[in-house]
Amino acid sequence: xxxxxxxxxxxxxxxxxxLTLKIGxxxxxxxxxxxxxxxxxxxxxxxxxxxxxxxxxxxxxNTPLLVQLFFIYFALPKIGIKISAEMCxxxxxxxxxxxxxxxxxxxxxxxxxxxxxxxxxxxxxTKGQVLVHIILPQxxxxxxxxxLANLIFLLKETSVFSTxxxxxxxxxxxxxxxxxxxxxxxxxxxxxxxxIMLLPVSIIGxxxxxxxxxxxxxx
Amino acid sequence: xxxxxxxxxLHKEFDKNVVIKDMDLTVKKxxxxxxxxxxxxxxxxxxxxxxxxxxxxxGSITVDGSLVEPKKKDIIKIRxxxxxxxxxxxxxxxxxxxxxxxxAPMKVQKRNKAEVTKEALELLEKVGLSEKKNFYPxxxxxxxxxxxxxxxxxxxxxxxxxxxxxxxxxxxxxxxEVLETMxxxxxxxxTMLIVTHEMAFARAIADRIVxxxxxxxxxxxxxxxxxxxxxxxxxxQKFLKTFTFDE
Numbered sequence: 001x002x003x004x005x006x007x008x009x010x011x012x013x014x015x016x017x018x019l020t021l022k023i024g025x026x027x028x029x030x031x032x033x034x035x036x037x038x039x040x041x042x043x044x045x046x047x048x049x050x051x052x053x054x055x056x057x058x059x060x061x062n063t064p065l066l067v068q069l070f071f072i073y074f075a076l077p078k079i080g081i082k083i084s085a086e087m088c089x090x091x092x093x094x095x096x097x098x099x100x101x102x103x104x105x106x107x108x109x110x111x112x113x114x115x116x117x118x119x120x121x122x123x124x125x126t127k128g129q130v131l132v133h134i135i136l137p138q139x140x141x142x143x144x145x146x147x148l149a150n151l152i153f154l155l156k157e158t159s160v161f162s163t164x165x166x167x168x169x170x171x172x173x174x175x176x177x178x179x180x181x182x183x184x185x186x187x188x189x190x191x192x193x194x195x196i197m198l199l200p201v202s203i204i205g206x207x208x209x210x211x212x213x214x215x216x217x218x219x
Numbered sequence: 220x221x222x223x224x225x226x227x228x229l230h231k232e233f234d235k236n237v238v239i240k241d242m243d244l245t246v247k248k249x250x251x252x253x254x255x256x257x258x259x260x261x262x263x264x265x266x267x268x269x270x271x272x273x274x275x276x277x278g279s280i281t282v283d284g285s286l287v288e289p290k291k292k293d294i295i296k297i298r299x300x301x302x303x304x305x306x307x308x309x310x311x312x313x314x315x316x317x318x319x320x321x322x323a324p325m326k327v328q329k330r331n332k333a334e335v336t337k338e339a340l341e342l343l344e345k346v347g348l349s350e351k352k353n354f355y356p357x358x359x360x361x362x363x364x365x366x367x368x369x370x371x372x373x374x375x376x377x378x379x380x381x382x383x384x385x386x387x388x389x390x391x392x393x394x395x396e397v398l399e400t401m402x403x404x405x406x407x408x409x410t411m412l413i414v415t416h417e418m419a420f421a422r423a424i425a426d427r428i429v430x431x432x433x434x435x436x437x438x439x440x441x442x443x444x445x446x447x448x449x450x451x452x453x454x455x456q457k458f459l460k461t462f463t464f465d466e
Contacts, residue, residue, distance in 0.1 A: 118272050119309035123323035123375060124299035133322060137313050 005185045009176060013193050016172035021197060023086060023166065024158045027093025028151060034094060035101025042102065043109045053102065060099035066160050068092050073164045089161045097154045104150060108143030109135065141212035148205040155198055169193050223248045223283055223379055223410055224269065230277030231261070231268055231434075238264050239434045241278070246379065251411045253421040256431035257458055262414040265431070266381045269412070270301040283378055299327060302372030306384040308364040310356040310371070316343070317352040320371045328375065335374065342370040346400050362393030366400055379410040386417060398424075418462050422447050430455045 038057070041049045060068065069092045072083060083091065112135050120130040162171035173190040177183050224246040231239040239261045246252050254262050267273045269280060271289035280287040282297050310319050320339040324330045343349040346366040356364055365385055372380060382401065386394040398420045405411060405424050415421055421428065421443075428446045430438040438455045440446050450456045 115305065115307065115309055116311070118267075119303075119305055120311070120323075122270050122272065122298055122301070122303040123371070124295050124327040125323060126295060129326055133326065134311055138311075141313065 001184055001188065002182065005180075005182050006189060009182075009185070009189060012172055012176070013169065013189050016167055016169045017193050017197060019166065020158050020161070020168040023089040023161065023168070024093065024155045024197075026090045027158075028097060028154055030090060030094025031097025031101045031150070031154065032147075034098025035105050038098065038102035039105030039109060042106050056095075057099045057102055060096050061103075065092060065096050065157050066163060068096060069160060069164050085161075085164050085166045088164055089158070089166050093154055093157065096157070097150060100150050100153070101147070104143050104146035105139070107146065108139035108141075111142050112138050144209055144212050148201075148209065151201055151205070152198060155201065156194070159194075169197075221248050222246070223250075224412075225281040226269075226278070227281075228278035229265075229268065229275060229280065231264060231273065231275050237434060239268070242434070242436060244429065244436070244439075246410060246412060248378075248410055249408050251405045251409075251413065251424055251426045252429060253413045253415060253425035253427070254429045254431055255415065255418070255421055255458075256437075260431045261434040262431055263383050266303070266383050266412065266414055269381060270298050270303055272303075295327070299375055300378040301381060302375055302377030302379070303381040304365070304368050304372055304383065304385050306387050308356070308361070308368045308388075310364055310368055312356050315353050315355055316348070316359070316367050319356070319367060320374050323371070324374050339370065339374055342373055343367075345403075346370055360393060361389045362396045365389065365393075365397045369397075369400055369404075373404075379412065380404070382411065382413040382415070384414050384416065386415070386420075418447065418459070430458070432458070 038053045041053050069088060072092055073085065073088045076083065116134060116138070117130050120134045121127075125133070158168055159170040161168045162174060165171070167175075169190060173186045177186045222245050224244075226242060226244040229239055229242040229244075230237070242265070244252075254265065256262055264273060268275050269282070269287065271287050271294045274289050283300055285293060285297055287297055288294060310316075311322070314322065317336065317339055320342070321332065321335045324335040324338075325332055340349055340352065343352060346369065348363060348366055348370075351359060351363065351367075356367070359367065368385075385401075386397050389397065394417065398417065401411070401413070401420075402424055411424075413421070413424070425443045427439065427441045428443050429436055430446075430450070430452075432454050438446065438450060438452050440451075446455070447459065450459055
């Protein structure tokens with residue numbers, strides 16, 4: 001392996017990492033917002049919206065991100081909806097992640113027994129107070145492992161962005177290999193950069209996970 | 220003594236399944252009423268109606284002069300007057316013992332934190348748990364959890380306390396500590412409605428016994444000892460017999 005090649009390519013990879021992170025985290029932010037809103041809609045069985053979100057979840061959980069991106073990037077312009085590649089990445093990741101996040105948040109909400117609500121109500125709390133002080137803190141801490149798994153999954157899925165010509169890590173590596181045929185160096189750096197991106201998430205995540213254990217049930 | 224709780228012609232059903240039919244009951248201030256009866260007779264459901272956790276299909280419930288209506292905004296005020304202790308404790312697992320107790324007084328009654336904390340610690344001291352104030356519920360035994368749940372209800376200064384089979388989930392040696400706490404409360408003049416399967420305890424604490432079967436009051440008497448020794452109705456006789464064994 002040629003160390004000089006590694007050093008030469010470093011700036012290109014750094015740039016690609018920043019773009020991947022930018023789109024990845026914007027998409028994840030969108031996914032979290034969709035997730036919380038959707039989980040609340042499904043949990044409180046809000047009519048009409050509940051059905052719409054149900055269909056949305058099934059569509060996005062049962063098609064690959066690649067297909068979703070192609071649809072948004074190549075099919076939608078044919079009917080006049082034109083979106084930039086970056087926006088398309090954020091949108092695709094947000095919608096896919098949203099479908100997963102909804103289920104994660106919802107399983108947290110649903111794992112809190114109804115009698116917890118009743119016990120809070122019997123102390124004179126309003127439904128809003130019960131949600132804020134009793135249900136959400138417990139539901140969120142139960143959802144944390146699932147949320148973290150989703151985060152890592154979504155950040156890894158960004159590698160598909162290269163197919164809509166976003167200059168992310170995957171695209172940069174493929175591009176460089178195509179031009180200069182330094183296959184080993186390029187792929188080695190690709191692995192290292194994905195680890196740079198994801199290891200901190202894993203490590204910080206498991207620290208957070210341990211911190212929120214206090215909300216666990218059990219005698 | 221004044222009437223604190225008045226139940227008239229209460230009718231409750233789940234999907235056409237009648238659980239309580241045409242029930243009347245009056246509880247005066249300071250009275251301890253124990254409700255007994257076979258499983259599924261409607262005891263727990265009856266308690267849950269009293270603080271509006273269940274909707275009723277007929278009749279009326281009045282607490283301290285106000286009508287209990289689960290859908291109305293007033294229910295918040297009524298629930299503050301009616302404390303409830305559950306079989307499964309239902310402490311909030313993400314909060315410490317102290318935070319469990321002071322949450323509702325602060326958020327619901329908007330009381331000052333220092334003042335509520337002081338009262339909470341005094342009450343914990345009374346039930347022998349002041350050193351557990353910073354523990355989480357999962358670190359406590361069942362009996363300790365239940366005493367914390369009682370303190371949590373007391374800290375709201377309720378007019379009447381409902382106890383729904385509060386020792387049913389406890390190990391035998393922990394039953395006693397919880398029942399002792401309740402007997403202390405009764406002595407201090409609290410108004411209490413107790414659903415229990417502990418007959419010796421019922422006999423010791425009750426001012427009045429209500430025997431419920433299939434959703435109706437079969438026998439109701441303030442001659443507590445006489446009820447346990449010589450129940451008047453056949454159904455009560457049969458029920459009490461299930462607690463004794465031939466030698």
